[in-house]
Amino acid sequence: MAHITTILGVLMAAAAAAMLISPLLAGAEVYPAEVQGMPDCDITCGNISVPYPFGMGPARCYWPGFNLTCNHTSNPPWLLLGDGTLQVKEFSLTNWSTFVAVIRTGDIKVNGNGEGTLGGGLTTNGPYTISSNKLILLGCNVQATLKNSDVIVSSCSSFCKNGDRLSHVRSTLEEGMQCSGSGCCQSDIVFDPADVVGRLASSTSYDVQLKWFGWNRSADHQWPAYVFIARYDWFSHTPVLEELFRTDAPVSADAIQLPLLLDWEVVGHGAECSNVCKSRHSDCIKGKRGYICLCNDGYQGNPYITNGCKDIDECNEQYPKTCYGDCTNSDGSHDCRCPPGTHGDPTMPDACFINFVPGNCSTSCGDINVPYPFGIGSAGCYWPGFNLACNTSQRPAKLLLVLHEYPFHVTEISLQNNTMRLSTYSIMHIDPSDSPGNFTFFNFSGTPYSLSTGNEFILSGCNLQATLTGGGPEVFISGCASFCPSNISGTDVETALQRRGRYCNGMGCCQANIPMSSNDISTLLIVQKLNKNDGQELTLQPAYMLIAEEGWFDQQQLSKEIAGQEESEIPKVQVPVVLQWEVMQGLPRLANMKVHPGCPVEVVRKLCKSKNSYCKRGSRGYLCQCMDGYDKPGNNPYLADGCKG
Numbered sequence: 001m002a003h004i005t006t007i008l009g010v011l012m013a014a015a016a017a018a019m020l021i022s023p024l025l026a027g028a029e030v031y032p033a034e035v036q037g038m039p040d041c042d043i044t045c046g047n048i049s050v051p052y053p054f055g056m057g058p059a060r061c062y063w064p065g066f067n068l069t070c071n072h073t074s075n076p077p078w079l080l081l082g083d084g085t086l087q088v089k090e091f092s093l094t095n096w097s098t099f100v101a102v103i104r105t106g107d108i109k110v111n112g113n114g115e116g117t118l119g120g121g122l123t124t125n126g127p128y129t130i131s132s133n134k135l136i137l138l139g140c141n142v143q144a145t146l147k148n149s150d151v152i153v154s155s156c157s158s159f160c161k162n163g164d165r166l167s168h169v170r171s172t173l174e175e176g177m178q179c180s181g182s183g184c185c186q187s188d189i190v191f192d193p194a195d196v197v198g199r200l201a202s203s204t205s206y207d208v209q210l211k212w213f214g215w216n217r218s219a220d221h222q223w224p225a226y227v228f229i230a231r232y233d234w235f236s237h238t239p240v241l242e243e244l245f246r247t248d249a250p251v252s253a254d255a256i257q258l259p260l261l262l263d264w265e266v267v268g269h270g271a272e273c274s275n276v277c278k279s280r281h282s283d284c285i286k287g288k289r290g291y292i293c294l295c296n297d298g299y300q301g302n303p304y305i306t307n308g309c310k311d312i313d314e315c316n317e318q319y320p321k322t323c324y325g326d327c328t329n330s331d332g333s334h335d336c337r338c339p340p341g342t343h344g345d346p347t348m349p350d351a352c353f354i355n356f357v358p359g360n361c362s363t364s365c366g367d368i369n370v371p372y373p374f375g376i377g378s379a380g381c382y383w384p385g386f387n388l389a390c391n392t393s394q395r396p397a398k399l400l401l402v403l404h405e406y407p408f409h410v411t412e413i414s415l416q417n418n419t420m421r422l423s424t425y426s427i428m429h430i431d432p433s434d435s436p437g438n439f440t441f442f443n444f445s446g447t448p449y450s451l452s453t454g455n456e457f458i459l460s461g462c463n464l465q466a467t468l469t470g471g472g473p474e475v476f477i478s479g480c481a482s483f484c485p486s487n488i489s490g491t492d493v494e495t496a497l498q499r500r501g502r503y504c505n506g507m508g509c510c511q512a513n514i515p516m517s518s519n520d521i522s523t524l525l526i527v528q529k530l531n532k533n534d535g536q537e538l539t540l541q542p543a544y545m546l547i548a549e550e551g552w553f554d555q556q557q558l559s560k561e562i563a564g565q566e567e568s569e570i571p572k573v574q575v576p577v578v579l580q581w582e583v584m585q586g587l588p589r590l591a592n593m594k595v596h597p598g599c600p601v602e603v604v605r606k607l608c609k610s611k612n613s614y615c616k617r618g619s620r621g622y623l624c625q626c627m628d629g630y631d632k633p634g635n636n637p638y639l640a641d642g643c644k645g
Contacts, residue, residue, distance in 0.1 A: 036302045037061065046076035051091055052304050053266060053276075063276075063304075064268050065126040083121020093302055105257055108227040114210030118146075118229055127290065128262040130206065134232050136179070136186045139225030143211045146189065146229070153206070156185035157213075158225075179235055186235060231259035265290035266304075279308040281332060298332035324349050338586075343606060344384055345586035354380030366396035371415055372638050373583060383638075384585040385448045404443050411576070415636060418623050419452055420579045421549070427573055430461055430527055430543035441468075441547055448585070448621060451477075451514055452578040456550045460509040461543030463530040468514070468547075480510035481530065509555055514547070549576040582621030583607055590617065612645070613637030 037043035037052045041061035044050065045068070055062025056070055056079075068088060071078040079088035110116035130153070137144040140160035146153050160183055179186050208227050228235075265287040266276045273284035277293035282303035285292045293303035302308035314334040315327035323336035325346025338344050338352035345351040361381035363370050365388070375382025376390050388410065389400040399410040401422065412421040426441060444450055459466045462484030468477045483506055504511045527545065546553075558573065587603050599615035599622055608615045608624035614637075616623050626635045626643035636642035 036305050036308050038305070042070070045070035045079040045088075048079050048088060048090060050079070050088075051093055051302050054091065063266055066264075081120075083119070086120050093304075107256070108208050108229065110208060110210055110225075110227065114212070114225075116208040116210075116227065118206040118208065125267075127264045127267050129264075129288075130189050130229070130260070130262060132232055132261045133189045133229055134186045134235070135189055136184070136228040136230060136235050137225065138184045139210075140183070141213055142225045143213065144185075144225070144227050145209045145211070147207045147209065154187045154189040156187035157181065158183060158185045188232070189229070228256075228258055229260055231261050234259050263288075265292055277303050278306045279303045281309040296332065298334075322347060325352055343586065351384065351586065353384065354378075362390065365390035365392075365399035368399045368410060369413065370399065371413060371636050374413055383583060385583075386581075401449075403447060403449070404445075415638075416625070416631065416633075418581055418618070419454070420449070420581055422577045422579065423574045424577050425572060426548075426575050426577060427544050427546045430464065430545060448581050448583060449579045450581075450620070451547070452580040453514055454550050454578040455514045455547050456553070457512045457514060457545070457547055458504070458509065458553050459511075459527075459545045460504075460555070461545075462508065464543060465528055465530055466545055467526045468512075469526065478512040478514050480506075480512040482506060482508060482510045483530070484508055504555060511553065513550075546575055547577055549578050552576055580618075582618035582623055584621035587622055590620065608637050609640045610635075610637045610643040611641075612643035 037050060037055060038061050041058070042050075042056050045056065050056060050068060052061075053063035053066045054068055055066060056068050059067075062068070069080045069084070071080055071084075080086060081088055108116045108118050135144060135146050135154040135156060137156055137158050139158050141158070143155065143157040145155040159181055206229075210225055210227070267290035271290050273291060276291045277284040279293075279295070279302065281296045281299045283294050283296060285294060295301055295303050295309035298312055298314075299309040300312050301310045311329075311331050313329050314322050314336075315329045323334065323346055325336055325338045325342075328335040336346045338346045342352040342354055344353045361372075361378075362376045365376060370376055370388060372381075373383030373386045374388055375386065376388050379387075382388070389402060389407070391398045391400055400407045401410050401420065402408075409423040410420060411423050412419075414420070428441075442451065457466070457468050457478045457480065459480055459482050461482055463482070465479070465481040467479035482504070552575070587606065588600055591600075597617070599617060603622050604615045607622055610624075610626065610630075612627050612630040613624050614627060616625060624637035625631070626637045630643035630645050632644070635644060
């Protein structure tokens, strides 16, 4: 289960005449759940519902430390926390965001020694700590430090060249820059509880210390330093900045509403899982200082009271919507399938496609057969991700695979080997003088394809090394090095290279196998020169590299084809490449091999349509094969009655 924190959001506000409307709640997303409190207890204040462990009135209505007050003198009534300076605005107890939003105003006031305190009147050693906030400082040549007891939880410094704080801050923000030290600064409030056990004081009693360090301190003091503690994104909101830096009638810092977030956990005497998490279908999570409760997946509500976690009817949920197909709800779960006659991914919009009907789909292009799950034309003719194109403007027509807008000529598709053979122009010329260099061969991201082990990597040239990686230098796939001794003539090298054969031994060219890889990302080639001091060998052997089907490469023959061609013409040589394919879209992700070594029943039902077929795991997805005795050429396990004896 992912780590969940319980958050109480606080807006710092007061009854000043000029008040700035905070954007905290305007952007907050709170998902409705059935709010429940203790029996015979008030659970509303104005238009706000109060869920247990929070409560108002008698002590039986709340867990110790979670008591609130409803101020009926305001219209509408205000729900208050702590010493009355924190106004509660909303609650959420969902599994992904458990928080309370509250209001208070103003910056942190400091005395002549630069000392101040952030309080709120909350109980010492109570359930609250600051979280997901920033320390924000406006001032010139001053440092602000936020501490809890002797633990520094945040600090930043603000500098000004000419002491004009406003101009520095305004110019910085107008240029779209963050408040990062010129006239203002901000810093995350973070600490590791394991490192400060026993050293924290009152959970929300934080001390602020300002320290000036400029040469002209009298000038720096002319511009008061303002210190705010607010939610991480508060200072980036345009209305806040406009009010702070108005030249006609700037708003008082006392009237600025600040969103402040607090973590909360159930702490104190009796705080054990059995006492805290009362609802069935709930989990108890050990927090930093106490416990929090979460409804199990498939349930929502209040886990702190009996029967508070209710089943979610995913079939009627609009946000987040989890099923776009035929949905059947069950207690704590649901079943989502594509409608009859379709296939695909019912959890995505418009991702269920009409089943393949042989009579309505083209099964060939030119002289190449196109077996399902591959297809041409409408979405019902192929499994998602296996769409191909047929270029009928050529004779014979050419079957094309388009990867990220780049077309490849398909020459063969095999269901038995789960391979596709391409004819490519994949020879890349190398200029060793520009070494090192990076080259992208294929980009398989988001596709069902990867390089087959039936290929090899080939490098031609003198004193070069090439490494084939997947998705970055740290993911090694293959590599080799090619040498040309500098103490022999070019004629000697040429004679050595003319030994006809399909294998290189490192003299002028090298080859390397491509192992099985589960990556579906770009294949990147990194080339570097091994002899940086001698450029004579660069002309001894053409420098190029390629990936080709194993056994195709013949150095002498390829050298003849390339000889005399301009650099721009080298890629015109057609090179066969073999791809491996697996079915992934519309199916569950692969589970741990040790736990689930086979195919899930759902995959077998959706994918392997023939009764004489079986399913097997690939490295990234799933495959279907006809059983022994039913695996004749042309049989297709992906079609009903496709495996015939």
